[in-house]
Amino acid sequence: MTKPNSPDFALGAQDAAFLRIEHLSIVAASRSADNIPFMSRALGSRLSTDNRKMTLFFSAADAHGLLEHIKNNGMIAAVFALPSTHQALQLKGSDAKAEKPLKSDSKLVTSYRQAFVEHLKKFGYSPSLIGALLTPESEDIVAVTFTPSAAFSQTPGPNAGHAVGPTR
Amino acid sequence: MTLKVDAIRECLDGVIPGTIATCAPDGTPNVTYLSQVEYVNDEHVATSYQFFNKTRQNILENPYAQVLVIHPFTAARYRLFIQYLRTETQGPLFERMKAKLAGIASHTGMAGIFRLLGSDIYRVLEIECVPGRSMALPPRRNCLAGLRAASDRMKSCTDLEGLFQETLASLDAYFGIRHAMLLMLDGPAGRLYAVASSGYDESGVGSEIAVGDGVIGVSARERSPIRIGHMTSEYGYGRAIRQHIERDGMGVILENEIPLPGLPESRSQLAVPILAFGRLLGVLFVESSQDVRFGYDDEDALVALAAQLGPSIHALQQISETSEEPAARDSAPPAVAGAALLVRHYAEDDTIFLGDEYLIKGVAGNILWILLCDYSEKKRTSFSNRELRLDPRIHLPDIGDNLEARLVLLRRRLAERHGNIRMEKTSRGRFSLIVTRPLELIQIRTGLVR
CATH class of the missing domain: 1.10.10 (Arc Repressor Mutant, subunit A)
Known part of the structure; x- marks a missing residue:
């Protein structure tokens, strides 16, 4: 098994498939020079076809601290959770960079919001509530891309936090 | 205005799970979902420590963390910049969180997996309202106005039975709480007995529960309010279980247990201890078949109500034994007829x-x-x-x-x-x-x- 944080780390096929589920709840954190974390909710994601690059979308106003920190140190952690099963996976990276979103990304953000609203509707959450949660104040979407260098299972239970490798 | 925790505590009732970010000394951030964030006071919150995970390891080495919470009705988000202080493994806060976590675990299919090892207490350094859309807060019942009206009714009571009735009637009239009971403490027996109830088919007056059992018993033992937003068998109080079927010397089966009243599908429960002058007198218990029916405001209102109820119970008991009115002449009982x-x-x-x-x-x-x-x-x-x-x-x-x-x-x-x-x-x-x-x-x- 490839060790986490190894330069050879690559996402396993199952984990990549999980990360491509459209209605995952996504929250990411970076940290300041003095190791104080800053966290923001992502408004969608895009995993590259070779599974090597993860891109998260944020509202720039919301994620101000996170964007500032990754500019300085590139450190990022992001948790992806499936509300219906509590299955969760955390990715880490050290080369996070903010970039302008692609033209097609705004469609991804809209589609993600619709999928997440639909999914949570089944659990009694009002669509307007979840819609408000995922709608940026203005069109200030920013994309943050990083190379996942480690992955950890975070499904609740005693095994939460265990590193997962590519051979899974 | 600087935000304090009390202004955003509705976000802490776990309707939408919060997240916590921490950072290892080597600078690697970590982010994870939280089962529970508990309001401690204006400047402190607590999170549940259930497993020794990365979050736990990080806060022990670097106490600065951040919690992101969401308002359950408006979707407003708040970032809490926090500093880990200590972990409590017993006492009222721990028991409050343990009971609540049992409800959350049962609701989310995590019964048997979520177990509280400790309450991690954090100082809240700053609260930031996250820029973004939110919805208007829907109009709601004003607990403070309800409290005043209830208090007015209670203070005009002149005997204990009237006080019990007025208290329960006020819960219904001003707080929309239809199912409630009042239990008094029998200290040496370590039991609480129901003296009044409302909203049940059988009043259950005379039924008992041991101190330490269920939401009611834990509230009495810890002298702390216990509130659960989801059904959990762990804190069920064994209502309607008639275990004490006994036989007398002649072989007659005797059932000498009064079942505790209760909703068959109780989803929200709140038990508040009634104290007077430092002594526990009993417990006020309310429940509902709705999930997350009782919030922090309801809890505050009932705690304040119980703070008036305690001294009133004490005073009315004293009056009933000290300021006795002259006895009417004890006339011979009227003649009675029929089978004995x-x-x-x-x-x-x-x-x-x-x-x-x-x-x-x-x-x-x-x-x-x-x-x-x-x-x-x-x-x-x-x-x-x-x-x-x-x-x-x-x-x-x-x-x-x-x-x-x-x-x-x-x-x-x-x-x-x-x-x-x-x-x-x-x-x-x-x-x-x-x-x-x-x-x-x-x-x-x-x-x-x-």
């Missing part, structure tokens, strides 16, 4: 049966037996609280025991179970016994044969 009603008294635990029906046991059973003996032997019908307090035949468990509450329970139980023996309040601190059938009293000293 068999009254059995089991001396071992003061259990009383009227005919084949279980009525009551314990202190209230002891009191009733003395009343009935005096009625039969001395033709007495008029009694006072003060003389009962001093009567050596009555074994009150301690000097502070609420005799008046025992009488309220007995009066209510008699009214519910049998029409042939009644207790009627005649004046402050006095009541009369009304018997409408001849009685045959049997004292059974051998006790119940199991």
Whole structure:
């Protein structure tokens, strides 16, 4: 098994498939020079076809601290959770960079919001509530891309936090 | 305006799970979902420590963390910049969180997986309102106005029974709480007994629960409010379980347990201890079949209500024993006719049966037996609280025991179970016994044969 944080780390096929589920709840954190974390909710994601690059979308106003920190140190952690099963996976990276979103990304953000609203509707959450949660104040979407260098299972239970490798 | 935790505590009721970010000393951030963030006070929150995970390892090495929470009605988001201080593994906060976590675990299919090892306490350094869209807060019941109205009604009560009734009626009228009960403490027995209830098919007056059992019992033991937003079997209080089926010496099956009333599908529960002058008097319990029916505001309102209820209970009990009004002349009881009603008294635990029906046991059973003996032997019908307090035949468990509450329970139980023996309040601190059938009293000293 490839060790986490190894330069050879690559996402396993199952984990990549999980990360491509459209209605995952996504929250990411970076940290300041003095190791104080800053966290923001992502408004969608895009995993590259070779599974090597993860891109998260944020509202720039919301994620101000996170964007500032990754500019300085590139450190990022992001948790992806499936509300219906509590299955969760955390990715880490050290080369996070903010970039302008692609033209097609705004469609991804809209589609993600619709999928997440639909999914949570089944659990009694009002669509307007979840819609408000995922709608940026203005069109200030920013994309943050990083190379996942480690992955950890975070499904609740005693095994939460265990590193997962590519051979899974 | 600087935000304080109390302004955003609705976000901490776990309707939408929060997340926590921490950072390892090597600069690697970590982010994870939280089962629970608990409001401690204006400047502190607590999170549940359930496993030794990365978050736990990080905060022990670098105490600065961040929590992101979402308002359940408006979707407003708040970032809490926090600093880890310590972990508590017992006491009121721990028990409050443990009970709540049991509800959350059961609701999310995590029963048996979520187990509270400790309450991690953090100082809140700053709260940031996250820029973004949110919705207007829907209009809601004003708990403060309700509290004032309830308080007004309670303060005009002149006896304990009236106070109990007005309290329960106020919960319904001003807080929309339809299912409630009041329980009083029997300290030496370590039990609570129900003296009044509202909203149930059977009142359950006289039913008991041990201190430490369920939401009610834990609230009494910890002297802390316990609130659960989802159904959990772990804190179910075994209502309607009639375990104490026993046989008397003649092989007659006796059922001597009054089932505790309760909603069959109780999803939200809140138990608030009633204290006066540092002493626990009882517990006020409310429940609902709705999930997350009771919030922090309801809890505050009921705690404030209980703070008035405690001293009022204490004062009305004192008055009932000290400011007794002159006795009416004890006229001979009216003649009664018909078949005799068999009254059995089991001396071992003061259990009383009227005919084949279980009525009551314990202190209230002891009191009733003395009343009935005096009625039969001395033709007495008029009694006072003060003389009962001093009567050596009555074994009150301690000097502070609420005799008046025992009488309220007995009066209510008699009214519910049998029409042939009644207790009627005649004046402050006095009541009369009304018997409408001849009685045959049997004292059974051998006790119940199991």
